[in-house]
Amino acid sequence: MMSKLTFLLIESIRALFRARIPAIxxxxxxxxxxxxxxxxxxFYENMVGFTNKFTAQFNIEVFFDSGLSESTSVQLFNDIxxxxxIEQGEFIDKEKAASLFKLYFKDDIxxxxxxxxxxxxxxxxISISHRSPRMMWKITREIRRMNGVDEAAFQHDVVSxxxxxxxxxxxxxxxxxxxxxxxxxxxxxxxxxxxxxxKQHSIETLHLLGATNSFIRFPFIMEGIYQGLIGxxxxxxxxxxxxxxxxxxxxxxxxxxxxxxxxxxxxxxxxGILLGLTGSYRGISKYLK
Amino acid sequence: MIQFExxxxxxxxxxxxxxxxxxxxxxxxxxxxxxxxxxxxxxLRTIYKDILLNxxxxxxxxxDITDMRSRKIPYYRRKIGMIFQDFRLIEDRTVFENxxxxxxxxxxxxxxIKSKVSEILEKVGLDSVTKMRPSQLSGxxxxxxxxxxxxxxxxxxxxxxxxxxxxxxxxxxEILDLLELATNNGTSVLMSTHNFPLIRPRKKRYIELxxxxxxxx
Ligand SMILES: Nc1ncnc2c1ncn2[C@@H]1O[C@H](COP(=O)(O)OP(=O)(O)O)[C@@H](O)[C@H]1O
Ligand SMILES: [Mg+2]
Numbered sequence: 001m002m003s004k005l006t007f008l009l010i011e012s013i014r015a016l017f018r019a020r021i022p023a024i025x026x027x028x029x030x031x032x033x034x035x036x037x038x039x040x041x042x043f044y045e046n047m048v049g050f051t052n053k054f055t056a057q058f059n060i061e062v063f064f065d066s067g068l069s070e071s072t073s074v075q076l077f078n079d080i081x082x083x084x085x086i087e088q089g090e091f092i093d094k095e096k097a098a099s100l101f102k103l104y105f106k107d108d109i110x111x112x113x114x115x116x117x118x119x120x121x122x123x124x125x126i127s128i129s130h131r132s133p134r135m136m137w138k139i140t141r142e143i144r145r146m147n148g149v150d151e152a153a154f155q156h157d158v159v160s161x162x163x164x165x166x167x168x169x170x171x172x173x174x175x176x177x178x179x180x181x182x183x184x185x186x187x188x189x190x191x192x193x194x195x196x197x198x199k200q201h202s203i204e205t206l207h208l209l210g211a212t213n214s215f216i217r218f219p220f221i222m223e224g225i226y227q228g229l230i231g232x233x234x235x236x237x238x239x240x241x242x243x244x245x246x247x248x249x250x251x252x253x254x255x256x257x258x259x260x261x262x263x264x265x266x267x268x269x270x271x272g273i274l275l276g277l278t279g280s281y282r283g284i285s286k287y288l289k
Numbered sequence: 290m291i292q293f294e295x296x297x298x299x300x301x302x303x304x305x306x307x308x309x310x311x312x313x314x315x316x317x318x319x320x321x322x323x324x325x326x327x328x329x330x331x332x333l334r335t336i337y338k339d340i341l342l343n344x345x346x347x348x349x350x351x352x353d354i355t356d357m358r359s360r361k362i363p364y365y366r367r368k369i370g371m372i373f374q375d376f377r378l379i380e381d382r383t384v385f386e387n388x389x390x391x392x393x394x395x396x397x398x399x400x401x402i403k404s405k406v407s408e409i410l411e412k413v414g415l416d417s418v419t420k421m422r423p424s425q426l427s428g429x430x431x432x433x434x435x436x437x438x439x440x441x442x443x444x445x446x447x448x449x450x451x452x453x454x455x456x457x458x459x460x461x462x463e464i465l466d467l468l469e470l471a472t473n474n475g476t477s478v479l480m481s482t483h484n485f486p487l488i489r490p491r492k493k494r495y496i497e498l499x500x501x502x503x504x505x506x
Contacts, residue, residue, distance in 0.1 A: 004396035018381060202379045208337065209438075210366035211394045289359075 008215070012222030019195040023227055026191040030231025030275050031238065033184035034268050038239050040173045045261045047169055058131045060086075060140055062152045063121040073120040076148045080122060085130035085139050090123045097121070119150060133160040181275075188279025192224060196287055203287055213288045217281075224280025225273055232272025236265060290315045290477040291336065291446060296345035298335050306331045306501040308345070313479060315445075316472045320488045321481040323498035329481035331501070333448045336479070337369055338362045350445045367395060370439025370447040370476070372468075374454040376431045378423040384434050385410070385419040391442045409441045413467055429460035436467050440476075447471055449480040453487060461487055 016023050062080065064073050070093065077091045092100070097118035101109045109116055126136060136154050143152040196203070206216050246258065291313040299305030306328040313319050321329045334340045335347060338357055346355045350368070357365060371377075378387050385406055392402045410416050413433045423431050432452055439447050449468060453461035465487070468478050482488060488495065497504040 003398050003402075004393065006399075007393045201377075202381075205377045205379060206390075206394075207363070208339075208366065208371055208377070209391050209394055210363045210369075212363045215394060 004215075008218045009222065012219035012226070015195075015219050015223050016226050019198075019223075022191045022195045023223070023230075026188050026224075026227040026276070026279070027230040027234060029184055029187045029191070030228055030272050030279075031234035033180050033275065034232055034235035034272055035238050035242075036180055037177055037271070038235065038264065038268060039242070040177060041267075042258075042261060042264075044169055044173050046258050047166070058126045058136075058154075060124045060126065060136065060143065060152055060154045061121065062124065062143055063119045063150045065148050065150050066117065066119040068120060068148050070120070072148060076146065077122045079146065080124060080143055083139060083142060085127055085135060087125045087127040089125065092121045092123060094118055094120060132163050184275055185278050185282065188224070188227070188275060189282035192220065192280045192283030193286065195223075196220065196283055200287060217284050217288060220280050220284045221277065224276035224278075224283075226276070227280075228273035228276025229269070231276065232268045235272065236268050239264070239268075290317070290350060291479060292348040293332075294346040294348075296335060296347055297343045298331060298340055299343055300331075300340075304501070305343075306335070306498070309503055310345075311496055311503065313477050315477055316475045318469055318472050318478040318480070318491075318493050320493055320495035321479060321498065322483070322485060322488075322495045323481075323504075324483055326500075327483075327498040328501040329483075329498060330450050332498070333371075333450050333479065333481060336446070336448055337366060337371060367391065367442060368445050370442065370444035372432070372435050372439050372447065372449040372452045374451040376423070376428075376435045378431060378434055378438075380423055383420050383422060384415060384426070387423065387434055388437045388441055391438060395442065405441055406437075409437045412440075412470075413437045427460075428456050429463065432456060432460075432464055433467065436464065436471075440471055443474070444476055447476055447478045447480075449478065451481055451483070453482065453484065458487070465491065 064076060068076070073093070074091065077089065080086060081089050094116050097120065098109050098116050101118060109118060126139070130136065130139065140152050140154060143149055203216055243260065250258065293309045293311050296309045297305070297307050299307075309332065321332060323329050331340065335342060336349065336354075338354065342355055346353065348354065349365075352365075354365065379390070382390075388410060389402050389406045392405060397405075407416070407419075410419055413436055415430065415433055415437065418426060418430065423434060426434070432455075436452075447468065452468070453464050456464065461484075465480075468480060469491070472478055
């Protein structure tokens with residue numbers, strides 16, 4: 001059993017070197033797929049990370065009825081905190097409201113009106129899972145229905161715009177990603193089929209000598225895996241080059257620190273190997289009865 | 290060792306082999322005679338399970354292979370040696386690797402493979418060309434490689450389909466010598482040919498086919 005495995009492994013490496021040109025073509029196809037995929041993912045992750053930084057847009061401002069006592073207000077504030085989708089909140093008492101007023105209007109409200117009529121209220125952050133216009137409307141309406149709440153609002157135009165951008169990005173990269181993936185699988189299996197086609201005679205002979213389909217398939221599958229490994233290594237080298245270039249150009253211009261998503265290396269290796277694997281499996285299947 | 294009982298195998302209504310019955314003993318060498326298109330290759334293909342039977346039964350080495358499931362065919366083929374007119378060697382492998390292939394398929398340990406292959410290559414007189422590619426050899430040498438590849442697994446049966454079809458008469462005789470030698474170990478040999486003068490001096494039994502049917506003598 002062991003000797004059969006060593007034989008087949010050596011076979012697959014020899015096969016890789018014998019069909020050098022198609023193997024290189026296959027590897028490059030895989031590499032290009034991975035580079036496009038990774039870049040798209042890289043920018044998508046950074047965009048999402050970037051928009052998530054504007055947490056200010058994802059909060060709901062609540063004003064209580066002006067007659068409400070301090071203790072009822074606190075009670076109400078705590079009730080709102082319990083609503084699903086609310087991550088945290090800041091209680092705004094009369095003092096805080098006045099200082100906010102002063103911050104915006106550069107004047108003390110007591111100087112203008114004589115006393116402080118500003119209502120108490122709260123500022124509530126929305127958890128990431130609920131940051132869509134639909135969800136935020138739902139939460140806002142729920143808050144408005146509560147006793148003692150005068151008004152609750154969020155900047156829905158900003159939210160829906162950000163939400164729209166993320167949605168589009170996600171949909172776009174998904175469609176492009178799947179298209180690239182499919183094209184790549186077809187390309188890889190076609191190049192492998194090209195390799196196999198020239199070996200059709202040998203495959204027939206192997207069948208006549210009593211080789212099973214898996215015995216014949218194994219070296220080709222391994223070849224696909226090697227091509228995936230080579231392809232993903234090429235992709236990673238190119239991506240690191242691209243990243244240092246990007247750091248040099250973009251980061252020095254706009255002072256945005258772009259982060260490399262976790263799993264970039266592992267992801268590329270895994271997807272690369274899977275591509276090679278599926279490609280070669282598809283390629284060889286046609287020739288095995 | 291090989292037993293045909295009323296075997297019919299057809300490609301189309303009137304094309305193929307029909308109602309064949311014959312028997313070949315263990316260690317016997319038998320020739321399958323007949324002009325081109327008589328059905329010789331078809332007989333051999335039924336034995337190595339390359340085509341299905343329409344009717345009749347087929348026993349090899351005591352095993353009923355009439356309706357063998359396709360999953361089992363590879364394992365069955367491992368005890369059958371096959372030799373073809375066009376040699377069917379694998380071009381990008383050395384002589385040694387070609388002969389070792391059946392043993393790689395069997396999964397024998399490397400050491401055993403080495404000694405068996407060396408031994409058989411010496412037997413067929415090819416021990417000086419083990420590292421060459423088939424294309425670097427003459428036709429007769431290539432056919433000896435394919436005989437070595439068939440012999441190396443100690444087959445119960447050797448099927449040779451016009452093995453001398455591409456070779457000179459004196460080279461053909463050497464090939465026949467080698468095949469006859471194989472019967473000493475109890476291997477049965479069934480060889481097809483349309484060259485009667487070649488086999489006549491050997492005084493072996495032969496089965497004659499015409500239009501897919503046995504010619505009664
Ligand atoms: N794959 C095939 N499909 C259809 N007809 C075939 C096929 N192979 C052989 N035949 C026909 O079957 C008959 C017997 O062929 P074959 O066994 O090859 O004869 P031989 O080997 O004696 O020359 C011939 O008429 C041939 O044309
Ligand atoms: Mg024939």
